Amino acid sequence: MELMPLFMFLTICFVLMLGFPVAFTLGGTALAFAGIGLLTGTFDGAFLEALPNRLFGLISNQTLMAVPFFVFMGVMLQKSKVAEDLLESMSILFGSWPGGVGIAVTVVGMLMAASTGIVGATVVTMGLISLPTMIKQGYDPKLATGAICATGTLGQIIPPSIALVILGDVLSSAYQQAQLSMGIFSPKTVSVGDLFVGAIIPGLILVALYGLYIYVTALLKPEAAPAISRKEMIDNHTHDHLIKIIFFGLLPPLILIISVLGSIVGGVATPTEAAAVGAFGATVLAALRKQLSLTCLKDVCQQTTQVTCMVFMIFIGAAIFSLVFRGFGGEELIQSVFESIPGGALGAMLVVMIVIFLLGFILDFIEITFVVVPIVAPILLAMGLDPVWLGIMIAINLQTSFLTPPFGFALFYLRGVAPPEVKTSDMYKGVIPFIIIQLLLLIGLAFFPELATWLPEQVYGS
Template identity: 90%
Template sequence: MMEFMPLIMFICICLVLMLGFPVAFTLGGIALAFAGIGILTGTFDPAFLEALPNRLFGLMSNQTLMAVPFFVFMGVMLQKSKIAEDLLESMSILFGRWPGGLGISVTVVGMLMAASTGIVGATVVTMGLISLPTMIKQGYSPKLATGAICATGTLGQIIPPSIALVILGDVLSSAYQQAQLSMGIFSPKTVSVGDLFVGAIIPGLILVLLYGLYIYCVALFKPNAAPAVKREELIAQSKHDHLGLIILFGLIPPLLLIIAVLGSIIAGVATPTEAAAVGAFGATLLATLRRQLNLETLRDVCQQTTQVTCMVFMIFIGAAIFSLVFRGFGGEELIQSVFNDIPGGPLGAMLVVMLVIFLLGFILDFIEITFVVVPIVAPILLAMGLDPVWLGIMIAINLQTSFLTPPFGFALFYLRGVAPKSVATSDMYKGVIPFIIIQLLLLIGLAIWPELATWLPEQVYGN
């Protein structure tokens, strides 16, 4: 019985989370309860909990994780100052006159919004409020409109600079070092957040191109589902009455900001944390120049940034407690023995892990999965010889697909909360299915050709 305590603890946490209890306190509370039972029965060594202060200090002094509040601040500032809304307006005026152009514009802007916020909920809600009424008004099929918004909202998992990749990169770095030490490599290599950012560029762009191609094909074969929009109508609704001014004020500034943030990381000029700080400052500067920044907006941005950051770091603490107790009960040895017994070696183990992560994506957010599941399975998978960058990108796209899959996908819940009542939930479910198929095809492609994720980091960093 006691050898299955890690599994029982994990199942209890999943059940309690499904009841709606806060993630951070569920992780820490149940782990401490099981540790207490283990101490009373003599099956748990309390010395494991003595390592907790060192773990927490490591989180507090982690330079990489400082990027989280900066990226959140940048995304929220772009949203609150209506820069994202103007960006969508500009893209729609440029491309809306072609069949499917408005849908493709929503995809591109959703990609940029996802890159700046990195939070699925924020992107889906923002795009739903800004673009869904416009698409419905212009005669777009509710299925195509809602499917495109949900799919582009989940791009925050894979499009750099992404908070998900920042957190995943930090966890995978520790897991990679642990895996190498277990193999007797005492001068271990590291995997950085920059590696994941660069590795995600090609898969992310492929995904966006496939989304755009699908929307274009729908417009080509079903013109009524994605009709063209007269540019004059869109310009008449704009704040500016000249196409040049629309591009100058609505399109170029946010694009330059995102390119500067990502380009500085890829070029090695700045670390992700430094680039995130520049992005936060740049978003504030843009809001100031556009006269969209006031004390009320600044207060809202700071409050939302603080809330998200506190949530993330409270989950860090709960996950650290869970990890120590899980290891104290021999959880790592149990998982390793299970993986060794799975037929197919590393491929079989990878398939099982991806399936478990996909299912957990229905009830847990990417932060919880990254800090609860990934530290358990990643060292074992990496010790089997899997590439850490490839593994990270596969996990990110897998979670993205999970968040999009009905009936439990988070993106669907977020959009349902802001969508007009005239848009049926069944239309949303049907609308996302083609995009889910596209993501599954990309996962299969990455499994067959890992170079899609590993080639560019090798060229940039020479790893």
């Protein structure tokens, strides 16, 4: 029965691949194994008695309240057509450069990722708005689709990100658990703000590398990413209209995003408070743009409720899975496996990163964060790894797996909204250079952890 945790994990992966809902798969499979364990005497039912306390901790968690606020903010900005004006503004600013529209898409994708924090929403929005424009402009479909998919996945790493909010909460618990296991009874904590600040430098490096790749590609192959002539731009817009588009299309959402992130980094507001301000600011922005109506507000609230319910139902399922997994001795099994891996903490980290990358093909970041991270993170942190560095590495790793053919979620999202003339094979080929860029960043973070840890130390002095 020592392998029961492994059988339970494999069963869950198999059931998920059959298409069953994640939350009910996690909870239902775990309860089925717990029932088998109770009948065979290999499972202590006292573990399930801890479930009410877990769920009470969930509903009283102040940090997780940021999730519905950030979702509301992102959906409201999406409904108010901010992305369309952002793309038009950025195209005007960068359009005359080699690969200018592609660079504009990258910058807009970064801003949309910061505002929505959801990979699917960003990829679909950018696919609907920018892909037809890039194809019409004469862009190579491989470069166009690759850029859109890659920038869409920035929602994993660019703060304020829902992925980092959830990951920060889970890592905080794992870090305290790791310190208690080492006999430290006044444990330090890692906050969502730590992850936000730690993600800024890697996120900006990633955006810069994307833009550099598009620019170099345009220089070497001008036909793949043609520039817009200044004459064509002026013919399409008057001078006053250009100023108006840039001023009203670019500045308001930029100010909103910087205000939300800046208040967290500066310690003025908690992530939850900043998210609430962001949700209110997005509503005001929609009203000023005359896009706010009862129908719009109803749609935004419905989508926010759906996403939030999905997240918290998965959390409940994951809580049941975690308790049953521990009841079967899963943590001890994982720890013994890690201790037998050559290379110590770095060897164990490499194995975890490979497993998370592969799981990213079949599970969303929410499931991986709630199911896998609580199992492996306390052991890795007890082995001496930095929690902020670990969180950023996991986020970028998941971002890469969402982009990798043939199962990458971002590819599926874009395929659903791409024009029929855009081939799936072009999409697969187009993302490969961006995957290489992300892998290079992961390798860089592995050798230079300061890229993720330096800024939090400067901001928070720890």
